[in-house]
Amino acid sequence: MNVLLGGFVIFATFVTLCNASCSFIPLERFPGDSTKECTDLQGNKHPINSNWQTDNCERCSCYETEIICCTLISTPVGYDKKKCQRIFKKEDCKYIVVEKKNPKKTCPIDQWIL
Numbered sequence: 001m002n003v004l005l006g007g008f009v010i011f012a013t014f015v016t017l018c019n020a021s022c023s024f025i026p027l028e029r030f031p032g033d034s035t036k037e038c039t040d041l042q043g044n045k046h047p048i049n050s051n052w053q054t055d056n057c058e059r060c061s062c063y064e065t066e067i068i069c070c071t072l073i074s075t076p077v078g079y080d081k082k083k084c085q086r087i088f089k090k091e092d093c094k095y096i097v098v099e100k101k102n103p104k105k106t107c108p109i110d111q112w113i114l
Helices: 002-020
Strands: 022-026 037-039 045-047 051-053 058-062 066-071 084-089 094-099
Touching: 045 058
Parallel strands: none
Antiparallel strands: 022 066, 037 045, 051 058, 058 066, 084 094
16 A cells, blocks of 8 residues: 555656646637637747747647647756756757866766756
């Protein structure tokens, strides 16, 4: 029973972390509306059931009732913060962690969060 409960707690934590990194944008639909596209927050139109990546490193999906956008960025948190610093590489939508004194040398990372 304890194993089952422990597994549920881990699963619930994982689902919470994943959901925390997504946003849901409901679409306004009216009776008789046959629109086959979504309009994102920047005013760009996307076909229903399409996916795209934003300039803010999010992966978005257009559905009939909503747009869902989830971050692609994992943030390093398990590293030596006294010796190392994290640097965001927007072109790759990722962080790297390097030594403060020698930025050409990477640091080990134990833990990431979404």
